[in-house]
Amino acid sequence: MKKVVLFEGPDGVGKTTQIEMLLKDDTYRFNLLAQPNSCSPMSFREEVFSSDKLTGLEAQLLFSLSHMYDLYEYISKITGDLIMDRSFISGLIYGSVACGGRNEFLSDVVHRLSELHKAYMASMDVNIVFLLPEKRFNNESDDVFEKTLKWGELRDGYLEVVDYMDKENVSMFSRREKVLVVDNSKLTAEETYARIRNFVS
Numbered sequence: 001m002k003k004v005v006l007f008e009g010p011d012g013v014g015k016t017t018q019i020e021m022l023l024k025d026d027t028y029r030f031n032l033l034a035q036p037n038s039c040s041p042m043s044f045r046e047e048v049f050s051s052d053k054l055t056g057l058e059a060q061l062l063f064s065l066s067h068m069y070d071l072y073e074y075i076s077k078i079t080g081d082l083i084m085d086r087s088f089i090s091g092l093i094y095g096s097v098a099c100g101g102r103n104e105f106l107s108d109v110v111h112r113l114s115e116l117h118k119a120y121m122a123s124m125d126v127n128i129v130f131l132l133p134e135k136r137f138n139n140e141s142d143d144v145f146e147k148t149l150k151w152g153e154l155r156d157g158y159l160e161v162v163d164y165m166d167k168e169n170v171s172m173f174s175r176r177e178k179v180l181v182v183d184n185s186k187l188t189a190e191e192t193y194a195r196i197r198n199f200v201s
Contacts, residue, residue: 030081089158097150130179132162
């Protein structure tokens, strides 16, 4: 059974550090899928973001489809375990905040997108890690989204998704799905990794 470890959270919360530590761990043999993929034919995030003609819901769908395209193109070509740096969950949140569609992601869109993933990933062992410190660690970013969007709103969006999954007992990708939420504000990278490693094992 394929193991998938999915990292979610805004930029600057330590996802890259934790992913690198997991990739270097000799216990595992992971392949990495990082999103967004600038080589993807659906990599239009900046063009979408700069458009003032899209509603929040439309932006969410376009962002999410970009993530899904990368996932299905990549996952079909590998046989080993997989680390995902973000998914359609981030597409929904960034699209919502970018185009003013707050709370729209907690709608039928989530259900429909998750059902598409379950059709392909239902038997996979999916481990979702949300890194959600109170403040971002890295405040220096050239990304157009990070310069424009309010980081706190992005974090709130992830917290709303976590709350939604918990209260509604919703799985996003698989019947075999676990969720770990880490407030790593006061944790070292090594302490955070210990929690993630224990969760994934």
